[in-house]
Amino acid sequence: MGTAAEFEPWFAPATPRTPGRAAVVGAGIAGACVSQALRRHGWEVTLIDRHGAAAMEASGNPVGVIMPRVTADDGIESRVHAAAWDFALRTFDALDDAAIARQRCGALLLAADAADEARCARIASDGLLPATQVAFLDASAASDVAGCKITRAALYFPQAGTLSPPHLCRALGGDILRADVRSLSHTVDGIVLRDADGAACATADVVVFANALSATLAAPWLPLTARRGQITLAPPTPSSTALKCVLAGEAYVTPLRDNRHCLGATFDWTDAHAPQPVRDEDHARNLASLATLCGDLFADVDRDALAGRAAVRCMTPDHLFVSGPVPDRDTFNTDYAGVRHGQHWRSYPPARYVPGVYVLTGLGARGVVTAPLGAELLASHITGAAWPLARELVTALHPARFLLRDLKRVRN
Numbered sequence: 001m002g003t004a005a006e007f008e009p010w011f012a013p014a015t016p017r018t019p020g021r022a023a024v025v026g027a028g029i030a031g032a033c034v035s036q037a038l039r040r041h042g043w044e045v046t047l048i049d050r051h052g053a054a055a056m057e058a059s060g061n062p063v064g065v066i067m068p069r070v071t072a073d074d075g076i077e078s079r080v081h082a083a084a085w086d087f088a089l090r091t092f093d094a095l096d097d098a099a100i101a102r103q104r105c106g107a108l109l110l111a112a113d114a115a116d117e118a119r120c121a122r123i124a125s126d127g128l129l130p131a132t133q134v135a136f137l138d139a140s141a142a143s144d145v146a147g148c149k150i151t152r153a154a155l156y157f158p159q160a161g162t163l164s165p166p167h168l169c170r171a172l173g174g175d176i177l178r179a180d181v182r183s184l185s186h187t188v189d190g191i192v193l194r195d196a197d198g199a200a201c202a203t204a205d206v207v208v209f210a211n212a213l214s215a216t217l218a219a220p221w222l223p224l225t226a227r228r229g230q231i232t233l234a235p236p237t238p239s240s241t242a243l244k245c246v247l248a249g250e251a252y253v254t255p256l257r258d259n260r261h262c263l264g265a266t267f268d269w270t271d272a273h274a275p276q277p278v279r280d281e282d283h284a285r286n287l288a289s290l291a292t293l294c295g296d297l298f299a300d301v302d303r304d305a306l307a308g309r310a311a312v313r314c315m316t317p318d319h320l321f322v323s324g325p326v327p328d329r330d331t332f333n334t335d336y337a338g339v340r341h342g343q344h345w346r347s348y349p350p351a352r353y354v355p356g357v358y359v360l361t362g363l364g365a366r367g368v369v370t371a372p373l374g375a376e377l378l379a380s381h382i383t384g385a386a387w388p389l390a391r392e393l394v395t396a397l398h399p400a401r402f403l404l405r406d407l408k409r410v411r412n
């Protein structure tokens with residue numbers, strides 16, 4: 001879906017690699033998906049995490065909602081999310097439902113208000129998802145699907161539902177080497193990763209940094225920011241047991257499983273390195289948001305029985321994840337200095353990259369759905385395999401987009 005010649009020079013594909021040794025730093029959903037994708041392409045993968053176990057940070061929630069992110073336009077973001085949903089479904093469908101604790105229950109995205117109903121109807125009729133994957137339902141039909149009273153029209157996604165991100169990480173990732181990677185150096189044997197004591201943890205031909213905010217170790221200029229999120233695990237109420245599908249909108253709630261519902265999630269600025277304790281006030285905020293969505297479903301929940309989990313999401317300013325080779329910032333700024341002066345028409349050399357170093361990060365609030373496609377795209381960057389996306393989407397997700405943006409901004 002795009003050849004090297006079609007790419008602008010600053011997004012020129014890196015030289016393809018033949019299968020060899022890959023080290024993947026980070027055993028969350030990003031690292032697990034990359035490990036699986038590279039193994040499929042014939043690579044020998046070492047998956048590394050500072051916890052020595054999978055899904056200990058953002059990917060550690062026991063329940064993750066899987067549903068498409070839809071908008072009423074067909075812009076870059078919508079197209080990336082439509083493609084990600086399609087790829088995620090194929091990835092999850094190839095796995096045993098029990099292995100990933102998947103609930104095939106469907107999801108309703110409730111219209112925010114009467115005006116929003118028209119937008120939802122437009123998404124269902126003109127949007128990027130096929131009719132088999134989205135339907136517009138009035139409040140009565142939505143109530144039938146939900147098993148409880150819904151007062152607004154909604155978009156219904158029959159293939160949506162929930163799964164357990166930690167189960168998914170374990171199903172895809174494989175064995176994990178415990179190491180807190182702090183530096184890398186290029187040697188004749190390959191790229192050597194070292195921990196804080198300078199001890200070598202792994203040597204590989206390519207290294208993928210799939211370690212969320214810490215991917216700045218490989219590309220310090222990536223504009224990644226942290227947002228805390230807390231989910232609430234709630235026992236059933238007399239009315240909530242009837243819920244048959246995920247309800248989503250300003251908040252979300254999942255149907256009962258293992259005698260609890262998952263409600264979420266808060267979204268707050270935070271210090272990336274601060275501890276993230278579960279807070280009662282965040283449970284209260286989750287319940288209040290949910291009340292605007294589905295009335296008194298949880299009005300009489302036993303608040304003393306609430307549990308939860310808090311973690312940090314890794315965000316990008318354009319809300320798109322980052323997948324690709326790491327440009328060498330100094331040569332990038334030198335090679336494309338003309339762009340700073342508005343000289344887009346000039347002939348420029350193809351981009352130069354830090355040899356063998358790649359990133360998959362910035363998965364934000366939808367990583368369970370976007371990671372499989374992000375990993376497949378990264379595997380294409382490494383191996384030269386056919387792109388899973390159109391050229392303009394490959395470049396929209398490319399790490400170099402931030403360097404290019406900065407060059408264009410600081411015009412003189």
Ligand SMILES: Cc1cc2nc3c(=O)[nH]c(=O)nc-3n(C[C@H](O)[C@H](O)[C@H](O)COP(=O)(O)OP(=O)(O)OC[C@H]3O[C@@H](n4cnc5c(N)ncnc54)[C@H](O)[C@@H]3O)c2cc1C
Binds near residue numbers: 367
């Ligand atoms: C409260 C909450 C609710 C969410 N709900 C949903 C949802 O319903 N559906 C959905 O699709 N998404 C959801 N998300 C988003 C999703 O969880 C994230 O997008 C996804 O988990 C990000 O995965 P990741 O692998 O990039 O990051 P992480 O899971 O954070 O993994 C990064 C890993 O890198 C490791 N690491 C970091 N630095 C180093 C180092 N130097 N050396 C070694 N290892 C290192 C860490 O230990 C960690 O395991 C939610 C997020 C939160 C916080």
